[in-house]
Each structure stands twice: as C-alpha cells, then as structure tokens.
Amino acid sequence: MNSKRFSLLVAAVFAGGVLTGLVVPRLVASWGDGPGELVIVSGVEDGEGGARQALIDLWNETHPERRARIHLIAGSADVQHDAMVRFAKGEEEVEADILNLDVTAVAEFAEFGYIAGWPSQQVPGQLLNTLLEKPRESCYHDGRLWALPFNTDAGVLFAHRDGLGQPIAHTWEQIAARGENLPDPSGNPVAAYAGQLDDYEGLTVNALEALWAVETEKTGSVADTPLGVSADPAIWSEAVARLYGRNGPGRVVDPASTTYQENETTAAFLEKRIVFMRNWPVAYRTLVETTDQQATVTASRIGMTPLPGPAVLGGQNLAVVAGSAHQDDARELIEFLASEPSQRLLMQVGGFAAATSATYDRTEIKATHPYAATVRAAVESSRQRLPTPYYPRFSEEVRALVAEIRADGKVPPDLEKRLQDAAEGRLSPR
Template identity: 40%
Template sequence: MLERHRAPLAAAVLGAALALLVNAFVVPWFHDDHAPEDGELVILSGRDDGYGHQRQALVDQWNALHPRNPARIEELAAVADAQRSEMVARAQGGGQGDADIYNLDVTWTAEFASQGYIRRLDDADPAGFLQHPLDTCRYDGKLWALPFNTDAGLLYYRDNYVGTAPTSWPQLVAQSQSVLTGFGALTADGTRPTAGYAGQLADYEGLTVNALEAIWAANGDVVDAGGRVVIDSPEAQEGLHRLAEGLNRSAPQVILPESAGFDEQAATQAFAEGKVLFMRNWPVAHRTLDPPPAVAPAPGATPGPAAPPADTRPALEFAVTRLPGPSALGGQNLAVSAHSRHPNAARQLIEFLTSERSQQILFERGGFAATREIVYRDAEVVALYRYAPTLLEAIRTARTRPVTPHYALFSETFRAIVRQALADGGQLPADAKPRLEAALKGYKR
C-alpha cells in the first residue's frame, strides 16, 4: 500500500497560511484606474467535492482581508450538464442572479467566450501556471479565465498481483490475461478479480473521455490540430475496436462488462472490492481508496466527503501510474461574468484563488490537483500525496478535448457514435464523420 502521511493540520499552519495570503494580497493587483468596486461577489460553481471544503476556507480568508468585497459560493446542481445549463441561463438572462464569477469546466471556455458571457483577462499574469491548464483558458488567441484546478486520468493497478505497470494497452491486456488465468481460488484478502480493467463507459462525459483516451492510446485522433474530423483513420478505429473487444464476454475477461454502465464512483467501488486489476480514474479516486487524515471543514461549511473510519478502510494494495496513452485534461477555470457589476473586484478574487499559496492549500488539504507547478515540488504535498509527481507528468502529457463553442453537442454526438461502434465490434457507423463535422459547427445531422 502506498505509505500514508499526516498533513500538517495544526492551527499554526493555518495561521501561517493566512499570514502569507495577507502578505501576498494586501497590495491590490490593479492600478488605481482598476480599483475593486465595493459590493458582494457571487461565484457560481459546482459542488466542492474536496476534503474539508477548502474552497470555502479560501473564500473565508478572502472575506477577512476584503470586508468591502465579501464573496460567497453559490453551488449549482451536482451534474455537470445541469451546471452548464444554469450558468448559460444566468448569462443569457442579462445578469439576473448577480453572478460575478463562473467556475467553468475546461470544455466550456470556448462557448462562454464566443457567446460573450465572460470578460477577457488581458492584464492577468499567466506566469507560473502549468501550460496545458492555462491553454484551456484561452480562446481565439485571447485569455478569458485562469485555471482553478486541473485533472488528469491515472491508471490504478494491483501492484501485488501485476508487478510492473503496463505502458501500452496490449501490455495491459496481456498482463490481465496472464494474472487472471493463474487465479484458482480466493486471494488472501478474500477477493478474486473477475476482469482485468474497469473504466467509465456510461452515457455521460466519462464515455467521451474514456473513448478519446482509447483512441489516443492507439495513436489515433478524433479531431486533429487543424480542426478536421479524422475519426475514420485506421488508428482511431483500432482504439474503438480495443474497447469493444475488451467488453466482449471472454475467459479471461479483459474489461469488466459492468463498466458499460460505470461512472467514476462505480469504477472505484469495483476496484476497491477487488473485482479488477486495473482502473482508469481521476486522482479523486485515490482519496477514496487511501483516505488522507481527516480535515476539519471550514467554519459554517457543510462537511465534505468524509474518510471512512480506519477499521473499515479496505486493506487494498495498489499503486498509481500514467495511463497507457495521453489522458484527457480535466479541471475548472474561473472567469468574470460579462454582466458583473464588480469586474475589477472579481478579477482580484480570481487572482487570489489561483495564487501559489491558494493552490497549495487546495491540493494539500482538499486534494484538488494544482494548476501551478511549484505546488508539486513542495515536500509536504509530496509526502501527503505520493502520486503527485506522477500526476504532474500526466498533466504535462495530457491532451485537451476538441475546442469548440459547441462542445456539448460534439460530446453528445461522439458518445452516440461510440455506443454504436461498441455494439458493432468497434465498427464505426458510416455517417460518423459527417455527424461530428456537423456537431462542431453547432447542428445535428
């Protein structure tokens, strides 16, 4: 099992963190002609699924430092599609609801920028941010947001059974077949793997991500750098064929058939129960499989996900490595609403929340993948999250999903095509390419 370390949670650490934040932000980021406007700032965001509600803790620190600009987080629906719909409705309503800052999924930046829902951040300082997360904040050559947290998929594996981690999909298949063939009875922990691999293949964004990663692992692509749809290439079709073949009932079973209905939580449960040798998942799964020490929630905040008591934690040996191919880049970006009555203050709050110290607090105490490289070099962070160097490398090699103002339609269309292909042995439907070309332009075919 990866060694567990205790996070520095003493009050002295919190005091030092607040002192650093005071020193960092006592001088306004803006010149006199960009002074922050007085008034409350409202952040529209999805649910804070980190430990101890550290986002709220940072907002509380901001409020202590900026009494003339108190901020509050307004949490929206838990489902990403519903979050986007509500944010779009607010933006189209001409500012109704008084939102000042949107916490956007990385795939939404192009849509919100092209539709005029957010303001440009021309004067923001991009220094220190990891390049790929920062790239998701740009659209049409301009900067529209700053990266709040990032994400990259990782490969979780039972190192006590597998040994060396696979670096390609064929290696993963071969190791799965070899290990599963050798199991004749229950293992020492009372479990017996029934398949090699679990992913997220239910009909939601997870399927888009998993299918893209399968195609990339086969050296294919769906939309190339020039914006052309290339899903009909032999390499792309090989990636889909691998998924379809793995899902087919076989002995030994490569992909757990239930993965066709799995989201991240269900895949994590299957891995924790010992049903599979490998799992593709985000770093958040690590916090479930190997919980860090408990973190007290911010004062007045609703408690976040709790670590299970020590005596109920599964005795699971596992390790983490990069996927056998590039990960799809995840994360969220902070942008100023075009209708905000406090745009300068909102930009200052965004700078505060994405600062080096704030990013360290979010990662070290909340588990959110930081958007600044310096955080991954911190000894306390590495001690608490031993996979931090692996995650940093996964972020550096990750790829963005297609950048388009019509991403929601693209993803929906792509998933429909993938489901058809998986039901037909990986064979693409004949109209796959024109359907995706139409979706990128904003209409269904």
C-alpha cells in the first residue's frame, strides 16, 4: 500500500470511530531516544500499511514520558526465534523490554527464565475475557500468564473462484479432483494446490495440518495426545503423501512448493499457477492490494474457506523481558496493544487476525473483511502446536521425519520415541 493511500485509510479509521476507547489526538511520525524508552523487539511486520507502528505512534503521543519503539529483525520464523533468544539473554547491543514472540515460544522463554510473567495481583482479568479462547490459552505456561497477543492467526485456504462453482470446494478430495482435471500442463494453472514446504517452521505447520486432517477423516476427530499429534504410521504415511501430491494421479501439488515460504506461495497464487493456496489470512490484504491493479485477477474472484482439517494456531504474543528495568511500564504497553481498540486497527489497517472476539462483530470490519467470519472460525477451531519448552527441537524432528518418509516411502518404527525425545529436549540416535 502506498503512503498516501495508507494515510487516507488511517484518517478514515480514526474519523469513523474505529478506535473508540483510545485517546487519539494525532499521529506522530517518529520517536525519541530518551532514557525511559521502551524497546519492542519484533520480526518484520507481515501485515500491510504499518499498522503496528501506527499503534506505537499513538502510545507515544499519549505517553510522552514513556515512549516506545519497535526494533525490527528480519528473516524466517526460525531466524527470528534465535535472535529473540539473544535479546532475552542481553547478548545484543539493544536492550529489549518486550519481545514479540511466536506463540510457540512462550513455554520455552518462560521455562528458561527469559521473560517475566504477570504478578497475580496485576493480571488483567477484564482484558483476558475479551480474547478468543485459543489465543488466550497460548499466553499461559504452567498455569501462569506470561504474555498477551499482539495478533492471532490460523491457516486458511484461498481459492480462485473461476470454474469452482459455489460453495468453493475445500475438502482434500475436491482439491485433488481439481488437480486431475487441469488443462494443458504447459499453461496455467500448473497444479491444483500449494502450501509452504521449504525446510523451516512453515513445513512443520503444513505437516501438522495434514496429519490432523487425515486423522479427522479416518477417526472423526483429532485425539488429545501428549505429543499433540498422532503417532499412527498409517496417518503419517497418508499425510506425507498428501503434502507432496503423491497420493493420486494428475497435478495436485505444485512441485515447486518444496521451495515455497509464505511469499512464494502468494506469488504463485497471484500468477494463477495454482488454484488453491494454504496461507495465513493476512495474505488476503496482499492479494487485494495487488489484484486491484491486475486485469486478470480481481479481489471478487478470490475465495477464502477453512482448511480440510484443523488449522495451526499462529500469531505473536508480547512478553516482558525478565531483565527489563521497566517491567510495569512494559506490561501497560502490552495491555494497550492487546486491547480491543488496538486489535481493531491491526485488522482494519494491517489485515492481521484480531485476537479479540468483539472485533469480528464490528460493522466496519465486516465491510472491509468479507471473510472475517471465516477467519474467526479458523481461529476458534485451530489447534496449538505442542507447548513444550523444547519446541524448536520438536519442530526440527517433525521435519526430519517428514523428509525420511518422503524419501523412503516408509514410516520409521521409532517415530513415536523420536517425537517424545524431541518434546523433552533429547536427541534420538538415528
């Protein structure tokens, strides 16, 4: 979104009372470097329009004595995680007060003393009651509150409406059937579907969603297990075959998706190389902003539906660095950013999925986000990745198992033990 269009949109948001409940005298463009500055370490914003920075500007205008700024770190989710650990340990030049953590990192950072939880007498009960259940649960570890959501997320299925009829198909059988009836392979689309299969956290997410979908189809539900995922070899075999399009004729999965992260999948969808795309809801804003200028693709021809099975809960949670000298101020800033008015701006301007329930009922949100109900349903039916302090090790093992099954066509007999060892931070012999 260009700067002029963003400024007009923010002005319209404020004029329309979208931020009711916040004092909004004006936006400011920068921040100072005073001794009381609060530093939020965050990955590069994946929404549109600088919505997060707009909220920081609002905070600075109304709290000039406790100004804040965002210190951005680039890279994949895995790269950002490693950087967050260094900031938490005080190993970077910048002294951080708040970390914008992936939801999977809360247990790890709490367990190892990197972040400070809310004292029992300061827990914001009223604010917690406004949050959707799944995002709220992701903020706890061992029964204690450690963070609050900056935004939530859950995977959804995008589709080009052309030739799909109504309602848009969203079971795996329907996706696969589309792949079996594609036109000349020399043209577009080249495949029915693509997700994120590059070797990073996105592959873990896609694998878990495939495992949960297959289990749901076979048993009617996803069992609550200590590992958060089935260890049934038949389910793993089918899920891996599905990930790579090896369970049927035709061109079901784009072979190039083994190199795709979120941006590459979005590009393939925009170029009509695929009919269906697994991605996060924030991609809709990117599609709308881009397709407004493309005659071959229009926003009205893009559909969004649930995934074939439960989606992975995504999003980022804000937590106070244990070594921060400004912990009370940091908690107040976090509560400001997690509040319903702030969540409205993040969704309205940035396209982020809001963590607050009431946001989805707002008239202005429904008007600008025709799939708000789909996003909310995806979040409400989502599942958390295993909340273990050793999640990075667990995620790495999931990807290793997927790679082995893909290469050998066989499920390792020690699959469950390897997952259990990883969940507890141990290396398994291979």
